Amino acid sequence: MSFRLPLGLLEITALSLASRSSHRLVSRTFHSDVIYPSKLSITGNQVPVKPQQTGREDHVHSPLFQQPTTPLSEEELQAIYQDLLRHDAPPPVEQPxxxxxxxxxxxxxxxxxxxxxxPEINDIPTSFSSKLQSRLSQAITQPTxxxxxxxxxxxxxxxxxxxxxxxxxxxxxxxxxxxxxxxxxxxxxxxxxxxxxxxxxxxxxxxxxxxxxxxxxPWDIHQHVLQSLAEEGLFREIQAYAHEFLPERTDAPHFVHLITALSKCRLYNTALSLLHTQEVKGHYPPQTVYQALIVNLMRSPTPGNTPRRAKAWDLFYHMRYVAHPTPSISLYTDMIRACADAAEPETLRGFDLWTEMTVDKRMTPTTEAYNAIIALAARNKSTALEATRLAKEMVEFGRDAEGRPAMPLTKETYIALLEAAKRLGDLKQARWILMKLARAGPAGTSAVDHWALRHIFHTYATYSPPFKRQMATIKPRIKLQNQTEHLAKASQTPEDAIEGVSEIQPHQTTGYDALLPQTTRALLSEADALFDLLLREKSLSQEDTSSMPLLFSSVSSLPEIVSAYFSVYLNHAPSFSAAVSKIRAVHAQTNFEWTPELIRICMVHCARRVRPGSLNLATEWADELWSAWSALAERERGRVSRWLPGAPTTPAERRVTPKSTISAPTVSSIWAAYIQLKAKANTLDDAMALVRRFEEIYPPSDAKANLSPEMPTESRVVLAGARTLVRTNPRGLIDDDSVPPILAFTDVATLHKALLHAQRSEDVGYLTYLLHAYAGGVRDRRGMNLLVSDVKEGWKGKEALGNEVEVKVKAKRRFEKRKRNGRVRPGLRRW
Incomplete structure (x- = not known):
């Protein structure tokens, strides 16, 4: 317990005296003519400022310093603003x-x-003596x-x-x-x-x-020679070059080129072993060596690309664990771009790397990094809007005083945004991007290539016009004046019966309009105008193109553009016959060459979207496509199939013997679509003949042969040794992209149903045997490739059991089975 003692008389007197003296000090300070110095000037002299005199004695808050008498001009303010927001000049880009x-x-x-x-003609000896002397000359008798x-x-x-x-x-x-x-x-x-x-x-x-x-x-010549040898896969020549011309270099500058050369020869396991051998010796290669091997594994061709991508991700985390904990911005960019280039984009993994780079590591992203993350966001429909937000963030990242961005949008950014517009069906954004690409090239030229034009036509295919035929109001029937008016009204389509549209003729709707197309007819007219402009530019001669700017001067691959253009008609044509007529007309006009992808798109559309009324036309057109496919397959028969692994080859050997351009999924899709169409047309004998022919060309036993040598079969994590220490991809979740063409039940479900309806039990039994043979071959292939048993481990799609949720999943399946059998009492909750 504390007590508070009263103040004494002396203490009260001292406090009052101090209060009076402080009041006098304040009064003298603010009401005297004493001048106090302000802050030091640039020259180091003190600038005295006299306080402003006021009549109030208690004005304690008067300013000590005067405001500048002359305000800054607009030019000075702009100069200060430009200096504060200026972009640091980037280092000059060195010419390659x-x-x-x-x-x-x-x-x-x-x-x-x-x-x-x-030798000159006059110097040639002509006499016999001169010839003899020249023959006996010491200079001539020397060995050449x-x-x-x-x-x-x-x-x-x-x-x-x-x-x-x-x-x-x-x-x-x-x-x-x-x-x-x-x-x-x-x-x-x-x-x-x-x-x-x-x-x-x-x-x-x-x-x-x-x-x-x-x-x-110079070192530039050494670097250029090593890079050229690496691109050709000459790893032995690279070793000899370093031994002969770079003996004084102890940092092994040729190691990155040696890894690249081994990758070009598809000796990926040898490159990995060489890298891990250097680690065991304590010679940790620089990060560029890891990056070169990771990029080559990610961009490796099929077959074997999927397991190599798994090895690349393992090597990425292994590098961070063993040698280099912090990747560079360039390596982060390559890994995010790898997430975008995958068959199924790895969106979550890519955004995790982006957050780690920008937030955790506090790295400033580059233009290439922004392009990679925008492309990743654009590959998925659920994150397509995020791509637009990232593009805005990229532009707003550091503007100068005149509004110029530090990282302007590039051609790669626009193409990624076109991918997002295609996923969303946003035709307005696609139009804006096309306008930007028309001036994005060097010196304001067009940068529209076949990728951009493909995305444009795919956007037209996914765009949904706001007007539907069901929205048209039905007007009361009016009395016609004569037969001519009756025929004119009868020739109109339902879209022409709309108020305000009946006056527009088809030839007046062609071309680009400022507004978005409101009907399918306007949509097709706009796509036709764009395609006709492409054909018109490609038909011009060299003299005509030199005097006028072209929009599609960079477009080279016409079959890919044609396939995207056909998708617009296959999705929006008023009838199936109209789409087929347009495709035939374009083929007669351009005489393009049928590609496997184009045949697959048309054949699948015939099989899945045909109506009973146009079944005869679909069958006729499918027969034409099948003839083109047979000729293409016969022409490609001499080449090595893309699903066969094959031996390691050099780039020179691959130029001599190229592989086929037909992939196994394309073969299966074309055969399955044709079989399904024959079953819909009720020609079961032709359909069964196709099935037996498919088994003859691609027997089920092929699934057990030609196993992929790239499948990783080691354990996930090891502690030491010349191998990758970190495993991030379980064996059961690695896909096999080297499977030959097969038939699944979904491919022949229509035929199976038709056979059951026709009571052809023998054909049903054969079809059942064949489907089980293909499924068993693929299951055995996975077991031999990955050392897993799908039957024991409960493989179901991409759900690999064997982890901590195995017990729960098995219990749930047992409960579902008991429930189907009626052995579960109502009201009892077991899951």
């Missing part, structure tokens, strides 16, 4: 070394005339130099450079070099000519001559 190399076709003839000595290069444009020059006693017959123009043989750009042009001819020995010979003459070889 390959672009600075002179054209070998222009340099080599001049070098040949200067270095390769050709072995010429290693033959049949190349630079063979004479390269052979002359190997001699020791050559001398230039013409003076060198330009800078002088050691011994006055060739300038550095000329050496570079000679090496580039050797690389263009895929002549690694010729490039090595030129570099040996440079080394012999004492000409220093």
């Amino acid at each position: 070394f390959a672009d600075s190399i002179p054209d070998p076709a222009l340099v080599l003839p001049r070098l040949t005339r200067r270095i390769v000595t050709v 130099t072995v010429h290693h290069s033959q049949g190349k444009p630079y063979s004479d020059l390269l052979n002359a450079l190997q001699k020791d006693n050559f001398s230039p017959s013409l003076p060198i123009l330009g800078e002088s070099v050691t011994k006055g043989v060739m300038t550095l750009p000329e050496w570079t042009a000679l090496i580039e000519a050797c690389l263009k001819e895929y002549d690694a020995d010729g490039a090595f010979t030129a570099l040996r001559v440079m080394k012999k003459l004492g000409t220093p070889v």
Whole structure:
């Protein structure tokens, strides 16, 4: 308990005196003529400011400093604003070394005339004595130099450079070099000519001559040669090059090119083993080596792309665990782009990496990173609006005083936004993007390529016009004046009966309109106008295109554009016959070549969306498509199938023997659609003949052969060893993209139902056997590839059991089975 003592008389007197003295100090401070200095100026002198005199003695809050008498002008304010919001000038973009190399076709003839000595006619000995003397001459009797290069444009020059006693017959123009043989750009042009001819020995010979003459070889030339060898998969030549020309480098700069060369030869396991061997030795490669291998695994071709993608993700997390915990922005961008390029986009994983990069690591995203995350968001309909928001965030990220963004939208950004507009059916945004792409190229030229135009037509296909035929109001029947008016009214379509639309004729609705198309007729007219403009530009000659700007100058692949254009008619044509007529007319006009994807789209549409009234027309058109497919398959029969793994090959070998362009899912879809259409037309004998023919060409036993060697069969996590330590993809969830063409029950469900209705039990039994044979072959293939048993582990779609929820899932299935059998009492909740 505390007590408060009263203040004494002396304490009260002291407090009152202090209060009076402080009041006098304040009065003297604000009412005297004493001038106090303000803040220091730029010159270091104090600028005195006299306080403002006021009549009030108690004005304690008067300002100590005066406001500036002269306000800042608009130019000064704008200069300050521009200085505060200016964009730091990016470092100058260095020109790629390959672009600075002179054209070998222009340099080599001049070098040949200067270095390769050709004897003059007057110098040729004619007399017998001169011939004898020349034959006995010491210079002639010397052994000639072995010429290693033959049949190349630079063979004479390269052979002359190997001699020791050559001398230039013409003076060198330009800078002088050691011994006055060739300038550095000329050496570079000679090496580039050797690389263009895929002549690694010729490039090595030129570099040996440079080394012999004492000409220093810049690192850019070393880098260019190593990169060219890596693109051709010449890993042995890369090792020999580093041993001969880079013996003083201890940091192994050729290691990244060696990994790339092994990947180009599809020796991915060898590259992984080499990388892990260096880790075991304690030599952790730089992050660029990991990035090169990860990117090559992600972009590897089929078959085997799916298991290699799993290895790439394992290597990414292994790198962070072992060598480099923090990836670079470039590697983050590549991984997010890999999430977008997957067959099924990995949206959650990609956004997790984006959040980790921007929020956790506080890295400033680049334009490429924004393009990657926008493309990922655009691949899914549920996140397509997020792509637009990210594009706005990209533009608003750091504007200067004049409103110019630090990261403007690029061509890749617009194409990603077109992907989002296609998913949403947003034709308005697609039109705006097309207008932007028309001026997004260099010097304001058009940047519309076949990818952008495909997305445009797909947007037309997914766009839903606001007017429906059911919305038209039915007017009361009026009395017709004559027979001519009656025929004119009878020839109108239901859309022409709308008020305000009946006056518009079909030829007046063609072309682009400022408003969005309100009917399917206006939609098809707008798509026709765009396609006709493309054909008109492609039909122009070279002289006509040089004098006028073109919108579709960058469009090259016409069959892909045609398939997207056909999808507009297949979705919005008023009738099936109208769509078929349009496709036939376009084929007669352009004479395009049928592709497997285009045949698949048309055949699947015939089988799934045909009405009973147009069944005969659909069957006739399907027979035409089948004839085109048979000719295409016969032409591709000599090539290696895309679903066969095959042996590792180099890029040169693949150029000689290319693979087929037909994939296994495309084959299965085309056959299944044709079988389904024959079953709908009630031609069961033809349908069963197709099934037996399919079994003959693609037997079920093929599913157990040609197993994919890329399937990972190791355990998920290990602690030590020359292998990937971290496993993020369970074996049961890895798809196999090397399965040959097969038939599933959904492909022949229509035929199975028709056979049951016709009571053809023998054919039903054969069809049941065949479907079980294909399913069993795929199940056995998974067991041999992944070392898993789908029967024991309860494989059901992509739901891999064997984890902590296995007991719950099995209990739920047992409960559902008991409930179907009627052995569960009502009101009893067991799940």
